[in-house]
Amino acid sequence: MIEKYSIDQWIENSFTEKGYSPVSLDKLSEHDAMIAKKINNEIQRQKKYSHLCINTLNNAEIFYEKSIRVFSALIKIGKLNKEILTLEIFCKKTTQILSDELDFDNCSIMLKDERNEYLKVIAGCSKNENERQKTAKKTILKIGEGIAGMVAETGRYIFVPDVKNEPKFFEMDIGVKIGSLLSAPLVNENEIIGVINFSHLLPETFDTETIRLLILLSEYISQMITMNSMHNKLYEWQEILRAHKLESLGILAGGIAHDFNNILTAILGNISLVKMWINPSDKIYPRLDAVERASIRAIDLTQQLLTFSKGGAPVKKTTSVVELIKDSAEFALRGSNIKCEFNVDENILPVEADKGQLSQVIHNLVINAEQAMPDGGKIIISVNNIKIKKHESLRIPEGMYVMISIRDSGTGIPKELLDKIFDPYFTTKHKGTGLGLAIAYSIIKNHSGFITVDSEYGKGSVFNIYLPASDTESIDEETSEDKLYKGKGRVLVMDDEEMVRETIRDMLVDLGYEVEFAIEGLEAIKKYKEAKLSDKPYDIIIMDLTVPGGVGGKDAIKEILEFDPSAKAIVSSGYSNDPVMANYQTYGFLGVITKPYEFKKLSKELYKVMNIK
Ligand SMILES: Nc1ncnc2c1ncn2[C@@H]1O[C@H](COP(=O)(O)OP(=O)(O)O)[C@@H](O)[C@H]1O
Ligand SMILES: [Mg+2]
Known part of the structure; x- marks a missing residue:
């Protein structure tokens, strides 16, 4: 670098280029010699001055290069806060950036404990990989102990040009070989939160400019660490707030949706009966079809609401999600001009999922994507296996996940709304319910998964779902035969809703069964016992799980089984998510059926249980 500006060479060159050659002074007249001497003195003075300039320039260039690297480090560290990282990972990444960009042999961050007694190495990074391992060991220093301890005590930086001459220094400071060291405090609003150390293997390797830069840099890093903790707190609060909002919605929804579901059970059951009785060419048929479709939509909505209620636990089975995703997405886009493209990794891992709930999530997200693209476009759904490493992000604990991304090129979501879209009832649509994403969020949470969103206003959005991969290899298969089993x-049916009783009576009679009813559990127990002792016992009982103000199916079956261990019972409920529904066998039931009853499913479940020996 010095050569680039070598003034001696330059002056000599310019003389020789112009044809001048050195002349001895005693060959000149006294007058000329005096002038030549003056010129010579002036040249020497200029040379000296130029040397000074060159040095300054060179230093400036070195300083400039260093500043650029500091800048680059600043930008990289600043970007870290775009993600929600744990404090440890944030510091680890910061030290990595610093030692890569600024060429230190070691860089480490130590933070104070809550009681202000100790300093702990939270992250360290060395150029040498082996050294890196060593720094990873947790090192604890008392405040006041060693160089870093002193910095933490006084809040003033300490520069040690050569550790051999510094009695306060001891090797344990950051656990690696050190020749020279700069230790600077990390301060947030007058409170010392920790220390950052920069070191080289060799002594005397820091210059004043670097020290100045590093002190500025440590102020910046203090701010970034504070910001990271704030982000993390904010994220936790947001999660708590969201959980509260969903909980209160659940209480409200549970009550209404339960009744609604019963009413719809009656409507839909009757429609499917009538449809079986009349000829498809009848002019009422298409009308009935329309009523059925509308009722199914209403049931969809009540089912969605029921996922919030107290029985919100999913009924999970080891499932392969790929077909389910494709089916749900295509189903959601029926009749739409928007098409879906699938990018699916090979060998997608199975997950523990409630198929119904998961397809609801995909449905909700795909519908949103479609609605965000009124001028057409394409939805890209990708499914990948991904590994999340330990402590990488606060949101997602380590492990293998199946990641489902749903990307659209629609309107996008303004930044200031990103935090609100998962709230129940938040909508920007004229006829929106604002429940789609709240439900998706709640379902994915109940699957121990995570849902994130990334969006650029005007460009499009991508929703990512992370579901923990299952440890089980085998997939619980379901056969979906479409047959009516006579x-x-x-049959003794216990249900408190008259409409439900009427519907199921017609269905059962149509299938060939004889039906009697009980309104709640005690009546069912009494009727069952009486019938058993008579010559007309019941072959099977269908019991509603919950009876407001009465004895429900769960308690009734206990008593019936005590009386007759061979009793066969099916549990039925609108709460497809109730834990009893998932583990019906542990409660003594042999079958399970969700309301509203689908004719074919009911017939099949009855047939199955009736034939259990
Ligand atoms: N893919 C998307 N593109 C743009 N905005 C979206 C997208 N998904 C959701 N949103 C925004 O989030 C809001 C809430 O969505 P959601 O909970 O499904 O309720 P709704 O669709 O009934 O409005 C929407 O009103 C919309 O503003
Ligand atoms: Mg929606």
């Missing part, structure tokens, strides 16, 4: 026998 049967014979006496």
Whole structure:
């Protein structure tokens, strides 16, 4: 670098280029010699001055290069706060950036404990990989102990040009070989939160400019660390707030949706009966179809609301999600001019999922994507296995996940709304319910998963779902036969809703069964016992899980089984998510059926249980 500005060479060159050659002074007249001497003195003075300039220039260039690297480090560290990282990972990444960009042999961050007694190395990074391992060991220093301890005590930086001459220094400071060291305090609003150390293996390797830069840099890093903690707190609060909002919605929704579901059970059950009785060419048929479709939509909505209520736990099975995603997405886009493209990794891991709930999530997200693209476009759905490493992000604990991304090129979401879109009832749509994302969020949370969003206003959005991969290899298969199973026998149905009783009576009679009713558990127990002792016992009982103000199916079956261990019972509920529904066998039931009853499913479940020996 010095050569670039070598003034001696330059002056000599310019003389020789112009044809001048050195002349001895005693060959000149006295007058000329005097002038030549003056010129010579002036040249020497200029040379000296130029040397000084060159040095300054060179130093400036070195300083400039260093500043650029500091800048680059600043930008990289600043970007870290775009993600929600744990404090440890944030510091680890920061020290990595610093030692890479600024060429230190070691860089480490130590933070004070809550009681202000100790300093702990939270992250360290060395150029040498082996050294890196060593720094990873947790090192604890008392405040006041060693160089870093002193910095933490006084809040003033300490520069040690050569550790051999510094009695306060001891090797344990950051656990690696050190020749020279700069230790600077990390301060947030007058409170010392920790210390950052920069070191080289060799002594005397810091210059004043670097020290100045590093002190500025440590102020910046203090701010970034504070910001990271604030982000993390904010994120936790947001999660708590969201959970509260969903909980209160659940209480409200549970009550209404339960009744609603019963009413719809009656409507839909009757429609499917009538449809079986009349000829499809009848002019009422298409009308009935329309009523059925509308009722199914209403049921969809009540089912969605029920996922919030207290029985919100999903009924999980080991599932392969790929087909489910494709089916739900295509189903959601029926009749739409928007198409879906799928990018699916090979060998997607199975997950523990409630198929119904998961397809609801995909449905909600795909519908949103479609609605965000009124001028057309394409939805890209990708499914990948991904590994989340330990402590990488606060949001997602380590492990293998199946990540489902749903990307659109629609309107996008303004930054200031990103935090609100998962709130129940938040909508920007004229006819929106604002429940789609709240439900998706709640379902994914109940699957121990995570949902994140990334969006650029005007460009589009991508929603990412992370579901923990299952440890189990085998997939619980379901066969979906579409057959009506007729049967014979006496059925006792317990349900408190008259409409439901009427519907199921017609369905069962149509299938070939004889039906009697009980309104709540005690009546069911009494009727069952009486019938058993008579010559007309019941072959099977269908019991509603919850009876407001009465004895429900769960308690009734206990008593019935005590009386007759061979009793066969099916549990039924609108709460497809109730834990009893998921583990019906542990409660003594042999079958399970969700309301509203689908004719074919009901027939099949009855047939199955009736034929259990
Ligand atoms: N893919 C998307 N593109 C743009 N905005 C979206 C997208 N998904 C959701 N949003 C925004 O989030 C809001 C809430 O969505 P959601 O909970 O599904 O309720 P709704 O669709 O009934 O409005 C929407 O009103 C919309 O402003
Ligand atoms: Mg929606």
